[in-house]
Amino acid sequence: MSGWLLLSPRLAAAMGGIFGLLIVASAAIWGLKRAWPAKDFTELAQRTKSWWAMAAAFGAAVLTGPGLSFVFLAAVSFLALKEYLSIVPTRRADRGVLVLLYLAVPIQYAWVASGWYGMFIIFVPVYMLLFLPLPMLIVGETQGFLRAVGTLHWGLMVTVFSLSHAAYTLMLPAAPNAIGEWRDPHTGAALMIYLVVLTQLNDVAQYVWGKLFGRRKIIPAVSPNKTWEGFLGGVLTTTALSAALGPWLTPIDLGNAAILGALLAVAGFVGDVTVSALKRDLGLKDTSQFLPGHGGVLDRVDSLTYTAPLFLHYVRYVCY
């Protein structure tokens, strides 16, 4: 399951599709700029440029084999965790705990890379939960103990535990695709591309449907720009796309691909809104300015933190 470039025909076609979409998007922005020279498309252009960078990094990581993919996703987890720890209030006494949290990133991804599913699934929820407070006890700081334990562990669950599920899809065994045409030795890579692309396209679809037809607000107290039209348009688009792509690229059959599409769309929405609630609580617009046009890494992967676990468990239990 290794190799310098995992270019099986299906993977190559999928990657080609991603970059094809980006070329279309860049061309569309170029056209928009020419058609309405007075209008400001800076944010849209910045967003697309950042998409290019993300697609290039993700593509390079996936196609050079699972090793680099684990490193790439571990780096994403690290950056998201760092953003989270920077924006939440922490106590000075908890510097040791922060070090422990950062150490959990390589450890969690080592469980993933070794394929030890049992440890991967309990390390953060059980052992980090139990032993995270230990440095606080040694320092002896009890003021604000509960708040610190709660905020720090929640952040670790979202940025490291949840996101590492996307990496674990690479460990799923090789299987023929659902239409039985062809057996891909890199099924794991295909599943991860499928998960990440559908999650990100769902974000874009909800945004575009909302911009075009959005009228009724869905959850104004948390995220005033989200509308029912955007949400439902996203669910329909992602379900259709999933049904079209799933059986061709992965072992997921048509029915399950449709269910997964709807599931990913709803979960992605919940993840997006959850991080919005966090930012609202802290009085921030973005978690950082790491990705021009998008905000922070956590802003970009907010929906993935919810879709990755659902996707992995659904595929593991239902499609194998």
Next chain:
Amino acid sequence: MQWLRLLFFFLIVRPAVLFLLGLYVKREELLPKQGPAIVVANHNSHLDTLVLLSLFPLRLLPKVRPVAAADYFAGADTALGWIATNLIGIIPIRRNGSALASMRDDPLKPAAEALAQGSILVIYPEGTRGAPETLAKFKNGVAYLVERFPAVPVTSVYLCGLGKAWPKGARWPVPLLCEAFVEAPLRWCGDRAAFIAKLERRVTEMSKLGDFPGWDHEPSAAAEKRTLEQEK
């Protein structure tokens, strides 16, 4: 040794500042593009100097010199002294304010010479790192220096988050995001006290721009209960 300093910043400091810390700069274009110039900043951490120096393009780096306390970064015979002198490129000055008046034994002389040669000086008017993420009272040294070079622009930078990433007294840094806000340069106004007051006001204003919270100090339920009982 200049090439060693450039390599150190290109291969180690900049990647670390971008990936391990994560830096967001606002109004970078207001930084001086040539010497002589002075950059003043708030000081909470050893990381401040590394971050400030990474704000400048490598081409300018040989000119950028942080002014630092000679007693702390003592000479080239300790490891810290060697790093400070050769890799960071500090200008060591003695920080005993009382000697300022006597020109015969002028503590600012090395800094003044560097300015005369067209350097970009980095100065922390607070004098020391102090308590994390709080601004201490400014010292007068920078005003004495600008008085001698009234044409030199003084650009202020506010750094946010570094006092949490590596506060005074902590042994190791912890990765946390930081921000740098740059403000348009200030010119010499003819009066030392007025100049320092103006500079201090400007940096204090800028300190409100930061996005990151300080240390969490919310009193716990138990502490509130105790104070209530004491009041009774």
